[in-house]
Amino acid sequence: MKLSAELVAFSKRLGHEFARPDLIVRAVTHPSMSTPNRDNNQRLEFLGDRVLGLVMSEALFKADREASEGVLAPRYNALVRKETCAEVAREIDVGAVLKLGRSEQKSGGRRKQALLGDAMEAIIAAIYLDAGFEVARDVVLKLWGNRVEEVKLDARDPKTLLQEWAQARGEQPPRYVELDRSGPDHQPVFVIEVRLSSGPTAQATAGSKRQAEQAAAKALLQKVTE
Structure with a gap:
């Protein structure tokens, strides 16, 4: 063949x-x-x-x-x-x-x-x-x-940590919203915003939804824990 x-x-x-x-x-x-x-x-x-x-x-x-x-x-x-x-x-x-x-x-x-x-x-x-x-x-x-x-740096990903943080304070699980998607099919770019029921939000941009969600969760974790 x-x-x-x-x-x-x-x-x-x-x-x-x-x-x-x-x-x-x-x-x-x-x-x-x-x-x-x-x-x-x-x-x-x-x-x-x-x-x-x-x-x-x-x-x-x-x-x-x-x-x-x-x-x-x-x-x-x-x-x-x-x-x-x-x-x-x-x-x-x-x-x-x-x-x-x-x-x-x-x-x-x-x-x-x-x-x-x-x-x-x-x-x-x-x-x-x-x-x-x-x-x-x-x-x-x-x-x-x-x-x-x-993966050795943090086996528990930011999304998991943020959800645990919210649940420990009696909040609803974080919500992830896709704000934008651009670029060609083989190299997409996603903009994701994560929102807590108490009001705080954060955005991130990455080449996959998961990466953008993780980056947004990490940014929001830093914001709410500072």
Whole structure:
């Protein structure tokens, strides 16, 4: 099988040249495009989730040899969650190569967090099946970049801390409002405002909703605790 020019370029962004091109084709094929003669990425997604889990478990175990299981678990969850997979997928423009049915294309499937996260997991499985665990681990760690180190700084994210702060004072959970979205599909920019029922607010801008929400929560926490 010969890859399309788009998938050849994507493989370069990914940092892996496939000996079995059919694997990457299957990894980017959404169920809305599957036929009796064309597999979709659901089985690969299942496997990729487990490969990613092992990679991150091993990385966290090595990165902090003093951390207890109770400390490592939330760090692990932050690294393997669907939102994080989707963030990485956006960084390498997975959306541009997704094979989607017409209805998914019309509904903005190339931007959907769930579809991007699922495809990222399937791509990890494709690399694993093509070249083995060590190669898959190296690619994943390169793509996840400094996230493994950053997650050590605060395993409990700002959104969780802000919600706990509000609940401790008898307030309703913070509310997050998307004020603006701009930029191309593969590189969006979100403006999010977080609001407390008692009145204080804060805004933040980032390349994903989750990042903007976390940044806004952090800014509001600093404001209300000063």
